Amino acid sequence: MPVIVYDVPNWALGMGLVLTWVLLGLGAQAVLPRRWREHATEADRNVALASLGVIATINSLLLAFSAVSVWDSFSAAEQAVSREATAMAQLGRSLAVYGTPESTLARERLRGYGRSVIGKEWAAMQHEQPSQQTQDAFDDVYRSLGALRPASAAETVLVEQMWSQVNDLLMQRRARLEASDGKVPTTLWVVVLVSSLLTLAPVAVLPVTACSRGAIVVLAIALGLVFHFVAAMDRPFLGAERVTSDPIENALANMQRWDARSLPVAAR
Known part of the structure; x- marks a missing residue:
């Protein structure tokens, strides 16, 4: 989806997509020449309904694949941010425990990276x-970290641990x-869009009745809701449902809290 779409409130995006599909469905029924429906036999209608079942099944599989795909991408992004924050917190604590001017500088640079x-x-x-x-x-x-020079076996083990943590980061x-x-x-996106439009086509050939219009509206609403879900999750770091930087902000806050609690100890 275009980036500009995610500047729209989530509820407005959902309502807009649902309304668009409803208008497409009812519009297709209105545009179809009336004489085609009048000359359609019972066999023609049965063929249309059978075609609807096949196309709807294929489209459902495509939509399900799209929904699972965007959900997996969203979950992967969320987990990556959480794990990065954890690795940052672990490295920050290890540097604080090391307690040398070089490790203090490394910790400040780690904080600068987080910011x-x-x-x-x-x-x-x-x-x-x-x-x-940020890369710099x-x-x-x-x-x-390369400037750290351990002077004891314990410091050597701690430095090795810090290298493991920064590589994980x-x-x-x-x-x-x-x-x-x-x-x-x-x-x-194109395949799913065309497939969804084809799903509405067989319904449009049915006689214009309250029942057929209701079926088109229900089908269009279902399509609009699925498209809304896929669109909202399409870009993990955009939109109302986006992955936030809260885990990294919490990691920085914990580093600040560690420093605040260490001040009285340093003073003594």
């Missing part, structure tokens, strides 16, 4: 663009960036 993710990279991801400043901030964390960062590019391919 850059929230303040710069998050907005860039929403437009599928990279943030070089992450590289600075690596350089700071790198892996989760890449997973988040990959998830930001996840969306339904244009080809699939």
Whole structure:
């Protein structure tokens, strides 16, 4: 879906999609020449209903595939952000425990990376663009870890653990960036759209009655609701249902709380 769609409130997007499908369904029935329906035999109507069953089944499978696809992408993005925040919190605590000027610098750079993710990279991801400043901030964390020189066996073990944590942070960062590019391919959107329109076509040939119009409206509402779900979840970091940066913000807040509780100990 175009990025501009996600500036619309979620309820308005849903109502708009449902209304669009209802208008398409009723419009197709109104546009179809009346003489075609009048000359249609019972056998013709049976063929139309049979065709509706086949097309609806195929379209249901396509819509289900699209819904599962966008939900998997959304879940992957959510998990990547949560795991990145966890890796950041673990590394921050390890650096705080290490307690040298070099580790303090590395921890500040880690904090700077987290702020850059929230303040710069998050907005860039929403437009599928990279943030070089955030990448540079992450590289600075690596350089700071490279400056650590353990003086004891315990510090050596802790440094090895920190390297494992920063590598995990790198892996989760890449997973988040990959998830930001996840969306339904244009080809699939076109196929599902055409298939859904074909689903309404057999109903339009039925006689214009309250029952046939009701069937078109119900079918159109169902299509509109599914399209709303797929559209709302299509881009994990956009829209009302987007993945937020709350886990990373919480990780930074926990680092700040750790520092605040450590001040009295340092003073003594």
